[in-house]
Amino acid sequence: MNLKSFFDFVEIRTKVASVIPLAVGLLFAYYRYREFHWENTLIFFVSLITLDMATTAINHYEGFKKGEDFNPVESRDIPRGTAVGVISALLAVSAAAGLLLVCRTDNFILAVGIVSMGIAVLYSFGPVPISGTPFGELASGGLMGFVIFFISLYIQVFDAGFIVFSLKSGVLSARIDLLELLPVFIVSLPLVFMIANIMLANNICDVKSDIEKGRYTLPQYLGNKASVYLWIILYGLSYLVILAAVALGILPQTSLLVLLSLIPNISLIREFAGKQDKKETFVNSIKVFIIISGLWILSFLMQFLFKGFL
Numbered sequence: 001m002n003l004k005s006f007f008d009f010v011e012i013r014t015k016v017a018s019v020i021p022l023a024v025g026l027l028f029a030y031y032r033y034r035e036f037h038w039e040n041t042l043i044f045f046v047s048l049i050t051l052d053m054a055t056t057a058i059n060h061y062e063g064f065k066k067g068e069d070f071n072p073v074e075s076r077d078i079p080r081g082t083a084v085g086v087i088s089a090l091l092a093v094s095a096a097a098g099l100l101l102v103c104r105t106d107n108f109i110l111a112v113g114i115v116s117m118g119i120a121v122l123y124s125f126g127p128v129p130i131s132g133t134p135f136g137e138l139a140s141g142g143l144m145g146f147v148i149f150f151i152s153l154y155i156q157v158f159d160a161g162f163i164v165f166s167l168k169s170g171v172l173s174a175r176i177d178l179l180e181l182l183p184v185f186i187v188s189l190p191l192v193f194m195i196a197n198i199m200l201a202n203n204i205c206d207v208k209s210d211i212e213k214g215r216y217t218l219p220q221y222l223g224n225k226a227s228v229y230l231w232i233i234l235y236g237l238s239y240l241v242i243l244a245a246v247a248l249g250i251l252p253q254t255s256l257l258v259l260l261s262l263i264p265n266i267s268l269i270r271e272f273a274g275k276q277d278k279k280e281t282f283v284n285s286i287k288v289f290i291i292i293s294g295l296w297i298l299s300f301l302m303q304f305l306f307k308g309f310l
Contacts, residue, residue, distance in 0.1 A: 001086065005076040009060060009086065010053035017144055017198065017286075018052045019045075020293045021191045025152030027300035028187055031252060033157050040104055040155040047097035047113075048148060051120055054090035059124035059131070061087065066213070091117075105158040112151060119143055132215035136203065141196025146188045153184060183250045190238035190296075194289045197234050200227065201285035205278040228273050235269060235288060242296070254299040254306070261291045 001009070022045065030036050061083050064073035073083055098113040123130045123139055130139045154162070164175045203210065203217040204227050210217055219227040242258055245251040268284040275281050 001076075001078055001082050005072070005078055006086065008072040008076055009057050009078060009083070010090075011056045011060075012053070014056065015049060015052055016290065017195055018048055018148060020289075020297075021144055021148040021188075021195070022048060022152040023297055024187075024191060024293065024300075025149040026156070027297060028149075028184075028251075029153040029156040031300060031303060032183070033160070035156040037156055040101060041152070043097050043101045043104070044152060044155055047094045047101060050090045050097070051094040051117060054087055054094060055120045055123060057083065057087045057090065058121065059129075062124055062129070091121075101155065105155055108163050109151065109155065109158070112147065116143060116147055131199075132210070132213075132217065134216065134218040134221055137196040137199045137218055140199045141192040145192030145195040146185070149188045149191055150184060183245075183248075186241060186245055186248075186250060189241045190292070193234040193238045193241075194292065197231055198285045198289060200231050200234070201272065201276070201282050202278075204228065204231070204276045205282050224276070228276065231285075232269060232273060235265070238292065252299065252303040254303045255296065257299040257302070258292055258295045261288075261295050265291055 007013075022041075026036070026041060060072055061080075064071045064083075072078070073080075095117070098109070098117075102110045102113070119130070119139060120143065123136075123143075130136055161175075162177045162180050200218065204219045204224065206215075207217070207219050207224065211220065222230065239258070239262075242251065242255055246253055246255050265288045268288050272281045272284040
């Protein structure tokens with residue numbers, strides 16, 4: 001397998017959906033707590049990106065076994081043994097990096113990591129993959145939008161006592177500072193909504209082919225019209241949450257910069273609402289996500305710059 005075949009197999013171009021929540025979590029941690037541990041961040045990035053690549057590779061491998069068209073395993077003539085080997089290696093690297101991160105932080109990361117890896121694998125693997133059920137949007141939005149964001153923040157402030165596990169006399173107990181975690185949850189919501197929308201747009205475009213493949217996704221239950229409405233509403237909620245977080249003092253006022261994204265995004269949203277096509281308009285959901293997230297990241301950097309001069 002050459003490098004180009006590998007990049008197609010793991011869809012390296014789609015990994016921005018993992019990197020953005022990590023970046024926002026990192027910036028929010030520094031904004032709110034003035035904490036940044038570059039070693040922890042680098043280790044988490046390695047664990048995250050290899051797990052994301054493994055998940056995509058599993059999806060392609062399973063699709064190849066089911067005879068799906070335009071599959072990189074077939075188009076790039078990747079041997080089955082090589083495909084399985086790459087997947088195994090990626091999972092091993094992700095697990096090793098995760099364990100190293102646990103050694104540098106605490107056991108809470110171990111618990112979250114085990115659950116996250118399990119969901120990531122089951123998302124595309126097994127007799128009934130999560131991606132082929134009505135819970136695909138919830139799984140992708142929750143795992144990538146909230147969990148990645150939260151871990152990237154938590155590994156910067158793990159010793160602050162927000163979450164404490166203890167095991168005494170065979171009894172496991174946990175103490176969680178809900179008042180401190182509530183703002184973190186609120187800030188993650190736009191990421192959850194937007195990443196879930198990428199999955200939702202994909203499923204809206206694939207309704208007919210999914211029925212033929214025995215996949216029963218959310219749009220099949222809601223119908224096309226209601227699914228498109230939900231898609232639009234989730235973007236609206238993303239903007240509203242950011243505005244509310246600014247009003248509550250959770251986010252800096254520079255976060256209002258994301259409102260500039262309405263200029264290009266309204267036309268992108270209208271275009272997809274008018275025509276749901278995998279080749280022509282599906283990419284609009286990714287573009288909207290990148291534009292909003294890009295301005296949001298820029299707003300944090302502007303805040304830090306202003307703080308440096310004022």
